[in-house]
Amino acid sequence: LTQEQKIIIDEVTQKYNVASKRISTLSQEKKSLDEKVTLAAQLDVTNIWVEPKNKRDRTAKRIKDIVRLDIGFTLVKNITAKTGEKTVYIRIAKPDNDVLVKNPSDTFEYENRNLNYSIKKYIEYDGEEQQVVVYWNVEEFLYAGNYRVDIFADGVLIGSRNFELK
Incomplete structure (x- = not known):
């Protein structure tokens, strides 16, 4: 060279x-x-609330009168999130961390494992702020203590709220 x-x-x-x-x-x-x-692009929730209801659809004062749990939250406006149908999973955990479920096969994937869910809700998400309310019909014994609601969408935990039943 x-x-x-x-x-x-x-x-x-x-x-x-x-x-x-x-x-x-x-x-x-x-x-x-x-x-x-x-x-x-992840969904986010705020204003999570839980209201125990009695058979007359009023706020239950005593735990033995609860026939339904109303759970509500606000999906926050997000212009970067994909619009369209979203599946939201709600887990209601008792004080011992057992999850209230109607069917043990009701599961979804989260961090490479299957978790039981209490409520599954399909939502048409358009990127704008949106109010969501779901209902859990109480068919099991509820005892006094601190409960927790966890909300998941797109495989991500997007919100949690603790509440007490007396």
Whole structure:
């Protein structure tokens, strides 16, 4: 090889190394931005409430009078979230962390495992703020203590609320 060819090879090698580093940096930046977009596109809920109802559809004062739990929340406006039909899963956990379920086969996937859910609700999400109310008909013995409602959508826990039954 002549001296001129060696210089050309060195220049090309140098340019190749610079380009490779740039590609690697851009790939990392893209991955980071993808993660941020995914995070921004998640649904979020606020104003979670639980109201125990008696057989006259009034707020139950005593735990033995509860025939239904009304659970409501607000899906927050999110212009980056995908619109369309969403499946929301609600888990109602008793003080011992057992989940209230109608059928043991009612499960959904969360963090690579199947969890039981209490209520499944299909929602037509349009990116705007939306009120949602679901109902749990009490058919089991409820005892006094701290209960918890967890709300999931798109494989993500999007809200939780503790409530006490006396």
